[in-house]
Amino acid sequence: MDIQHYKDSWIQPKVEKAKEYFNQLFEDVREQSFVNTLTTDLEAWKQSHIRPSLLRKSRKDTNYQPYLKWLKYTGKLDEYLDRSISYIYMRDLGYSLADHGIQAKINRATNFVKNYVIDTSNHEPFRLSTLYRWAQKEGIESTFFWLIQKLKLVSKQLPEAMDKENAQRKLLKIIAGVLLQELDQLDEQSSADLRRNRLDQAVRLGYSYGLTYPFIDDLLDANILSKKEEEQFSSWIRTTLAKEKVAELKNWEGENGDLVRFVYKELKEAFEYIRMIQANLDEHHFFELSYLFFHAQELDRDKDIDHPNYTNDELYLPIILKSACSRMIVRSLIGMKDNETNQQRMFFYGIYNQLADDLADINQDQKSGAVSSYTYYLKYYQQRSDLVNPFELYWTVIYHLIHRVYDSDQKTCEIILNRAINGLKRLKIRMGEKAYTELMKILTQRMPEFNRFIQHLVQKADNVDFFDKLLRDHFVQNLRNQKQAKTDFFQTIKDIRNQINQLLPIKEGNGARESISHAANYSIEGAGKRLRPIVTWLMGVQVYHFQPSSIIPLIRSLEYMHTASLIFDDLPSQDNASYRRGRETLHEKYNTAIAELTGLFLTQKAYEEQASLNSFDPSTVLQLIQYSAQKTAEMCRGQAIDLAAKGKELTIEELNDMCFYKTGIGFEASLVMPSILAKASEEERSSLKKIAYHAGIAFQIKDDLLDVEGDLQLLGKPVGNDQQNNSSTFVTILGMDGAKKEMWNHYCEAVETIDRLPYETNFLRQLLDFFVNREY
Structure with a gap:
């Protein structure tokens, strides 16, 4: 018997079971x-x-946190969470609520959700810092890094024609669902090592299976592939599931070859991970259910709304099969051996969810011409009295x-x-x-x-809502908000950078004596990020409501000081760098003497600009200049520590101090100097310094990571400089994984401090996200 026949033979009993179930329902509908x-x-x-x-x-x-606080205030929160968790235990796990052991599990899960999402924090529970803290607590930080990288890759590659928000939501929902199944099997007696291994596996399995939603279901539904390409792609999926081995994708015919090859690579990796875990479990149930699920999906997907003669069996049997399989697959994925009663409950429950989803999506399905139980009935009910x-x-x-x-x-x-x-x-x-x-x-x-x-x-x-619906709405809205906030942030950065770039050039005269000004402008005009003056602009204008024109001298001074520090940093006597900001370093373009003089020149120009802050009272400006001088001296100490450390192995504490002196101080100045002009309290300045400390180190660690795995074209400077110069970095001391842990820990410390500021600074959160996720 060949494999295809074997699979079809396995499917037929499931089809008969679905038909028996539908006939029973059909009789009840008729009567x-x-x-x-x-x-x-x-x-x-x-x-x-x-x-x-x-x-x-x-x-x-029904905004997320305000609504939950309102439920708590009115005494409805416990009931709300209990019914929400109970519903998930019925729908996704096939449990009976009459079972006292299950009720005890529901109570524990309800308390966990209550503590995690409500009582312990007034902030977004599903943002990166909160999720990393959970991963840190469970000891699965490496899994977190892996998942973040994978999600970034998927988001980047999803075609614009697809609904990216819902694709990401479904993928994350599957990961959360597999984690829920795994957590349900763990208890307080489970060892830390067992929890760590099982949770790591659950995240990777959830991602590997969840990837099929954007890269198979959504891709085939999105009308991106041509008809011929869809046939090739479907044939590949079917063959892979039937043989339980990834089939080769040869001789692709169609214009979407690059997309399909990327999808193939990712799905192959995911499939092979699942197969490895399944092999350890000696379990084929996952592949059988997946084959049946895909088979039912294909039957459903191939329907045409203009075809008037589909039978009730043709309309509803695929729905029963795919909706039942969608839950049972997750259980089989982690090797759960459910009893027959649990499997029966999940089999019967599936169609309820599908009918509810089809009803909820009725407008969207009608607009797109999709065939669902509702859209088909609404089109043909007047002509066909036999339709259910x-x-x-x-x-x-x-x-x-x-x-x-x-x-x-x-x-x-x-x-x-x-x-x-x-x-x-x-x-x-x-x-x-x-x-x-x-x-x-x-x-x-x-x-x-x-x-x-x-x-x-x-x-x-009154009071019939559910947490998972609130979570879904919140999550989708949050994805939209994050996308918009990120777009707005980068547009703001671009606009401010363009304005700042116009302000920076130093006026040049004629003759040899102006070579220093010319050299200074050469360094300033490179493709700098301008992060420090941009942060100062945002703090000054958005937080303290200064007129932009009043802080122009401060903006110039920060970039002049920063550019001077880079010139010194690149010198042959220090880091001996050849490229900076996408062009030759100043000592390569001119010579070492000119570079040294230009660095000194820009430092003095910075103080000259600060002394020109005539919109603020003189004593405040004097305090700012004094602070600036102190920070410049500290930066010099940091560079001296860096030079003395070459060839030596530093402790993590020494490296933190060195990085703060070299990098964090610049961020501190960009935050604190506007606060000095605004006469902010010492408590506020202390918080800003803490944010700068952790943000600066996180930024430097990302630089160290990029020096190992970055791209020259994106970075604007060669990679591998640290190794070539025998420099101590977070990577050389802690390794790649350890460096990432340190970076994310500093990121979280900075975010948690931002949360305590007395004003909204979303741009600082966006900036921190950029620090740890940037590619340059």
């Missing part, structure tokens, strides 16, 4: 068996969810789950009905009342009384 029973259930349910309007406590603002009404099927599945699968358990009934009413409330808001009412009128023609009742509940019910 409308669900109406009377669910009406009774909902009558009981409404007693605790419909209150007189004067007593109802509602809140339209998906909304009636939706309520039939709810009835089946509550009373046949979960044996009429009261808590299960409560949670599933909460979910159903919440889904309709969200749909009504999304569609608008008029369109929603018209849709419900069509979908409930055979059950108008039941519709009136559920719409009353949709209108009046």
Whole structure:
């Protein structure tokens, strides 16, 4: 028997099982068996969810942290989290809520979520610093670095025609789902080594499987590939899953070859990792489920909305199969051996989620011409009386789950009905009342009384929302906000840099005596990042509300001082660098003497500019100049330490001090000097100095990392200088992985200090993100 026949033979019993399930549901739909029973259930349910309007406590603002704080204030938080976690345990893990052991797990998970996302922090719980602190606590920092790099790569390569936000959301959701499954198997008795190994594996498995969503499902749905390319790509996936071995992708025909080859490389790596883990588990169930899932997806994907003759089996059997497999695959991925009852529950539950998702996406699916149970019914229900009404099927599945699968358990009934009413409330808001009412009128023609009742509940019910929905909305919005904030930040940086570049050139006269001015301008005009004067500009204008013109001398002075430090740093007697800012260093362009004199010249020009800050009171300007002189002296000490350290192995403390003197002080000056002009408190200045200390070291560590793995074209200077000069760096002392840990730890310290500032400084967070994620 060949492999293909073997797989098809394995699929057929699953198809028969799905058909048996659908026939049972079909009979209930035909008889409308669900109406009377669910009406009774909902009558009981409404007693605790419909209150007189004067007593109802509602809140339209569902912003993440404010909403959770409001729930805590009103005493609803524990109930909200309990039903949310309980729903996940039913849907994703196939557990019964009547099981006391499962209820104990739900309680522990609820407390964990409550402590992690609410009680321990008033800040974003899923940003990089928070996630790194969790990884640090679990000892999986290396896994964090790996994942960040992979996610950056995926985001960079996703075609513009795809919905990047939802692709990233789905990928991260799968990773979180696999982590949830793994954490469910660990307990307080698990050793630190076991937790570390299992969590590392869970993240990598989650990513490896989750990658199939953007790079298979979304890619095939996005109309990027031609029809011929889709056929080639689908054939490759099917062959790979059938043989449980990555098939070669030869002789690609089509214009998307570069994209497909990249996708192939990443999927191959992911697939081989999964296969390695599966081999250790001696388990083939994952590949069988994946093959079935892909087979069902293909059947669904190949449908055409203009084809009027699909049977109910053709419409619904693929839905049952793919929705059941999507949950069961994750369990099989980590080698979970569920009992038959758990597998049955997950098999029956899947279609509920698919029908709920199809209803939620009805507008989008209609606009794109996609075939879903709802879009197909709405197009053909008037011509075809045989079509199953998906909304009636939706309520039939709810009835089946509550009373046949979960044996009429009261808590299960409560949670599933909460979910159903919440889904309709969200749909009504999304569609608008008029369109929603018209849709419900069509979908409930055979059950108008039941519709009136559920719409009353949709209108009046309070407190039926779920954490995962809040999290989803928050996450998608957060991705959009981050993308926009990043775009705005870099545009702001670009605009300010352009303005600063216009301010920096030093006026030149004629004759040989102006060679120093000419040399100074040569150094200034290089492709500098201008980060220090940009930070000063943002602090001065955005935080302290100075007029930009009033701080121009300070802007110039910071860049002159910084450029002078680079000139000295590059000299043959020091780092002996050949390139800086994408061009020859000054001593290479002219000679060492001119370079030394130019560095001194720019230092004096910096003080001259500071003395020109005539919009501020003289005593404040004098204090600023004194501070500037102190920091210049400290930078010189730092460079001396650096020179003395060549060929010596420094301790991490010595390296931290040296890097702060060399790099951190410049950032400190850019933050603190505007605060001196603003007469800020000592406490505020102390916080700014702490931010600069950690940010400066993080920046320097990234430089050390780029010196090993960076790109000359992006960096504007050769890589490998540190090794060539026998310099002690974070990489030479700690290794690549240790250096990254140190960098992220300083990053977190800086972010956590920014959080305590008395004003909003989003640009500082963006700047820190740039420091640790930059490629130049």
